[in-house]
Amino acid sequence: MKSPGERIPPKLQPSAEPASAAELLQLGRTHERAGAMSEAVQRYAAAIEAAERTGERGVLAEALRRLGVVHHHRNEAEMARSLCQKSYETGLAMGDSVLAAEALNALAGFDFEAGAIEQAREKFYRALELGGASAELRGRTEQNLGILANIQGALAEALAHYQRSLGAFESIADDRGCAIAYHNLGMVSADRELWDDADRYFRRSLDMAKSIGDVHLQGLGLLNHAEVYLARQHYEQARQNAEAALGIFDQVGSRLDKADAYKLIGRVYRETGRHALAESRLRSAVDLAVSTGSILSEAEASRELALLYQSMGRNQEALKLLNAAHRLFGRLDARVDLVDVSTKVLKLEETYFAVVREWGQSIESSDSYTFGHCERVADYALGVARELGLDEQQQTTIRIGAYLHDLGKVRVPHEILNKPGSLTPEEFRVIQMHPVWGLELLATVEFPWDIKPIIRWHHEKYDGTGYPDRLKGDEIPVNAQIICIVDVFDALTTSRSYRGALTVADAIGRMQECRTWWRPDIFEAFLRSIGRMSAAA
Ligand SMILES: [Fe+2]
Ligand SMILES: [Fe+2]
Numbered sequence: 001m002k003s004p005g006e007r008i009p010p011k012l013q014p015s016a017e018p019a020s021a022a023e024l025l026q027l028g029r030t031h032e033r034a035g036a037m038s039e040a041v042q043r044y045a046a047a048i049e050a051a052e053r054t055g056e057r058g059v060l061a062e063a064l065r066r067l068g069v070v071h072h073h074r075n076e077a078e079m080a081r082s083l084c085q086k087s088y089e090t091g092l093a094m095g096d097s098v099l100a101a102e103a104l105n106a107l108a109g110f111d112f113e114a115g116a117i118e119q120a121r122e123k124f125y126r127a128l129e130l131g132g133a134s135a136e137l138r139g140r141t142e143q144n145l146g147i148l149a150n151i152q153g154a155l156a157e158a159l160a161h162y163q164r165s166l167g168a169f170e171s172i173a174d175d176r177g178c179a180i181a182y183h184n185l186g187m188v189s190a191d192r193e194l195w196d197d198a199d200r201y202f203r204r205s206l207d208m209a210k211s212i213g214d215v216h217l218q219g220l221g222l223l224n225h226a227e228v229y230l231a232r233q234h235y236e237q238a239r240q241n242a243e244a245a246l247g248i249f250d251q252v253g254s255r256l257d258k259a260d261a262y263k264l265i266g267r268v269y270r271e272t273g274r275h276a277l278a279e280s281r282l283r284s285a286v287d288l289a290v291s292t293g294s295i296l297s298e299a300e301a302s303r304e305l306a307l308l309y310q311s312m313g314r315n316q317e318a319l320k321l322l323n324a325a326h327r328l329f330g331r332l333d334a335r336v337d338l339v340d341v342s343t344k345v346l347k348l349e350e351t352y353f354a355v356v357r358e359w360g361q362s363i364e365s366s367d368s369y370t371f372g373h374c375e376r377v378a379d380y381a382l383g384v385a386r387e388l389g390l391d392e393q394q395q396t397t398i399r400i401g402a403y404l405h406d407l408g409k410v411r412v413p414h415e416i417l418n419k420p421g422s423l424t425p426e427e428f429r430v431i432q433m434h435p436v437w438g439l440e441l442l443a444t445v446e447f448p449w450d451i452k453p454i455i456r457w458h459h460e461k462y463d464g465t466g467y468p469d470r471l472k473g474d475e476i477p478v479n480a481q482i483i484c485i486v487d488v489f490d491a492l493t494t495s496r497s498y499r500g501a502l503t504v505a506d507a508i509g510r511m512q513e514c515r516t517w518w519r520p521d522i523f524e525a526f527l528r529s530i531g532r533m534s535a536a537a
């Protein structure tokens with residue numbers, strides 16, 4: 001059976017094979033570079049056979065390694081490993097430590113792609129020790145160690161590796177190696193927000209990429225340099241760089257890089273308040289990312305578009321995009337995407353909290369008596385959740401639910417919300433609609449956390465006297481009961497149009513009188529949590 005990419009040998013191929021092992025190895029390389037993998041495999045295998053016969057161990061070690069790497073690309077992991085292991089042993093036996101180190105480097109690469117990061121790191125280090133005499137090998141190995149450190153979030157370590165990689169490439173005047181090293185140094189410096197360093201490295205990388213005629217690297221340099229300009233609020237320079245990069249990516253047909261260029265241009269427009277242009281560029285970025293299948297690119301472009309919608313007050317759309325991005329980040333693979341996934345997820349969740357918090361606060365601003373209500377409810381509720389031993393996931397659910405629990409109040413007329421004195425039964429019926437209206441506002445938003453029960457049922461009571469559905473007992477989810485109890489506590493301890501704020505002791509006294517509203521263990525956890533907070537204050 002033929003695998004994709006396999007080719008029928010050209011008819012005009014000379015039938016007589018060159019006899020020497022070294023020539024067979026060269027032929028194998030030529031075929032491999034041309035993408036003719038079947039032919040490459042045949043020649044490498046023939047080279048191995050010939051070298052074993054003639055005892056040319058240097059050729060043998062290299063042919064074994066190259067054949068191993070081809071098998072690796074064909075997903076034949078065991079074969080790949082055993083060939084490279086043999087290559088390593090051959091290199092060692094003949095005392096050629098550079099050849100042995102090359103084999104180790106290949107084996108480390110297999111470990112890395114299989115997710116065995118620690119094994120990969122250990123082998124890269126052994127390769128450095130063995131083959132450090134070869135500057136070229138040192139440059140590549142240090143670069144790999146830098147990438148490893150980078151995806152684990154060890155930025156200072158990554159920086160040191162890239163610097164050593166640069167030193168190695170400089171010592172042999174390998175301009176391409178240097179250009180890549182400068183580029184990586186720029187990226188890590190930007191991640192560490194060392195903007196001066198990043199600026200300097202990107203300039204060097206760009207100059208070298210130009211002088212060696214590497215157009216793609218020039219595009220990447222321009223785009224990443226634009227990131228530095230954007231961070232320094234040099235918007236016009238950032239946009240010009242990104243547009244130039246876009247032109248290059250268009251020319252070389254790299255759609256994924258184009259998505260990143262559109263994303264940056266969109267961010268510039270967003271930061272400078274040109275919303276329509278920002279939306280169109282960020283949409284292009286999302287669409288292109290989707291069409292290339294890059295999860296990372298799609299997730300990041302979605303997050304940027306969400307921030308735009310938030311700044312335009314289009315909160316539902318912002319949350320929809322953030323939820324989608326959250327799902328995508330969950331599928332990220334550090335090895336494929338070469339990124340530190342946990343830092344990315346953390347950053348997304350921060351954005352998420354910021355969006356829901358601000359949305360919650362925007363509702364408070366229409367009700368002069370509840371300023372800061374959501375934030376306090378979130379704090380108190382997390383205290384109770386911890387007392388009950390709820391896990392991180394549930395705590396996140398409760399926090400987001402707390403920010404959004406009164407969302408439906410946007411539909412309650414201002415006069416009712418701010419009415420001094422008591423409400424008429426009709427007005428009270430309107431207020432009681434807010435949990436239902438909250439859910440209606442979020443009907444089309446799918447959350448990664450189960451927050452809708454909190455919004456709908458945070459006024460239900462354990463004894464069945466609550467609203468809107470008059471649920472009773474454990475029909476009410478624990479998360480909703482927690483928000484309910486701290487919501488009442490916050491209402492009592494802040495001043496209202498019809499009375500002043502109660503002291504904590506008085507508020508708890510009132511709540512003791514109606515403790516049938518809450519499940520006993522939740523009431524107890526609430527008391528403990530408030531006790532702890534008052535003691536700490
Ligand atoms: Fe409420
Ligand atoms: Fe509330």
